[in-house]
Amino acid sequence: IRTHIERIRKKDGDIFESKHITKDGKRRNILVNSKPITIGGKVYFQSIMRDITERQRIEETLRESKARLVESNQLLEGVLEHTHMMAVFLDPQFNFIWVNHAYAETCRHEPSFFPGKNHFALYPGKEVQAIFQRVLDTGEPFYVEANPFEFHDQPERGVTYWNWSLMPVKDGTGKVTGLVFTLAEVTGRIWAEEKLRESEKHLQSVFQTMVEGVLLIAPDGKIVEANSAAERILGLS
Template sequence: MSAKDMSPNRFELLYGMLLDAIPSSVLLVDEKLHIVSVNRNFLVKSQRGEAMTVGRPLAEVFPTIIMENTDIERRIREVFRTGTPVKGQRMTYRAPGVPIRIYYYSILPIPTNQVMLLMEDVTEQVRLSEEVRRVERHLASVVESASDIVLSTDTEGRILTWNSAAEKLSGLSTQEVRGQYFFQFCGSNQQQTLRKVFLLMKSGNESHTTEFPLVTSSGDSILVSWVFSPMKDDYGQTVGAVVVGRDLAERRKLENQLRQSQKLAALGVMAGGIAHEIRNPLAVCYSAAEFLLMDNISSEFRNECSRKIQAGIQKASAIIENLLRFARPSPDTEMVQVDLNTVIKDTLDLITNQARVQQIRIQLELEQRRPVLVLGVSGLLQQVFMNIFLNGINAMPDGGVLSITEEIFEAEVAVRISDTGMGIEESDLDKIFDPFHTTSPIGKGTGLGLSICYSIAQQHLGSIHVQSSPGKGATLTVRLPLL
């Protein structure tokens, strides 16, 4: 740089350029409270010319209302007197003809016996933060007004917020639950399920639906249907969870009625097979009894007749017991450890008769080495398989093969049920789980079976999928989390 470039003049120029470039208003004021200099930003914001501003008293440049409200003259004098700066005061300024602006200002003493008045325009920030507050208030009131339980947790499941519906249903205040683990307020046995759900949410985006009881402050259990959704930050990291719960008391009552009537409908379908299977032992008993009434029969034959009668009665009675077990409403819905293989075999026992009268061969491939343990209500799981088996059987009026294969994965079991029947039209595929959707003739099906299966599977944190093409049979896959 040349010597000329380094002259004091050059610094002044640089200083002026810098002042004009910064997005804040800068004013220098002397002891008489006259304006010594201003930067461009101030002139633009206040819509004043430099000549009308520099050398003028502060009171002439700022509107009276600001002078009075901010008491700025007293503050400046104070800074002159004490040499202590004033920082971060708020000022609302409205130049004639422009919308209101909001400033934060500071008054800084400078060695030239002047003070620097720094004004930063925060109108936009204030507007934004007010907007954020308004949205927050709105969201809070949405959550608070909801009649469903809405709560949020951290990634470990510790409760962060708890809305008024949650307070009302549980009888527990936000203060009582904040920071506590959510599972502490759920029915027993849920800890493991919940841990699994929270683990899944950490890595995945999906919501998880399940049902289990909420324990109230008085110790009662309320059955609640829960939806767990991961809460993500801007980078896609799970930072917590949103849990929405709905009191199921009323819905459960209706569902139970529906399941029960659907079960009875399923019994209707099985009636033919049952009749066949019970009348065979009855016929044997009937004849054997008639033999016993005859004279001159050998004692050996007499014994044989008695044995046939006993065996026949036992056979008929076992069929009836199976039926009763299935037809009876499930007394409770508490989830316990269940061996899925037992459920499947018990269910097959019920439909074997129907399969036989329709010339349907049943192929069963289950995990042999160990029990397949899931958390569930065995009566409900049986209903799922019963419905799917009967659907398969109904799809094969002229006989075929119903195959049931089980595949064990790390965390879940998949049971595939395939028939060799008529298959499902593609247009029907996404409707088959809808309530009242049926392709059966009137009186043959209620259209509720699979929708009930679906809701039962969901309740068990599982799923049901269907694969089919017309004429080539259908495969339904039931997936359930393993214990």
């Protein structure tokens, strides 16, 4: 913990994984995003936590089953076709081999439209293509959250946001023979978070412009926050 606190202080924040055991003995893997915030002139550490146990379990399952997936594309299709996530199977040249209905529907095509077409011919992106190439070269999976993307053929959607992962599929010699690309749209969540930030900003503006003095006091009696009127009345400013 001390190490992470030092990182937060020196780097103005830290993202790390932590293991936690619940009261009923269950193990949880937690992704923690911590940063310093100032409230009433005092520095606190704000930590936002996400339970990634299930995500890591799924990723581990995918890693363990890669050899079987290479030998049986039908099994891969059967699993991914019935998941809520959008799923794609690509060859080493990033050509579509197979997509599930969820992916095709989002892209407004039939599943039969994709096989044989190149992913980056349909959806250009140098940065993303570099990531795909790195996974192909290193054999290491990649995962990103809330990645922005604009459909050039669906401009009315504007900027959308996606959690997506790229898993290499290897043969018995360890050579990457394909890529499993899975996506989940989180645009609604990102918009909601943005609206919340705007709402908080508006409330803070109202708070600071009130004629009456308002204080936020902690249980120990310390003033956590005071608006401008309160600072003027009490001579705090």
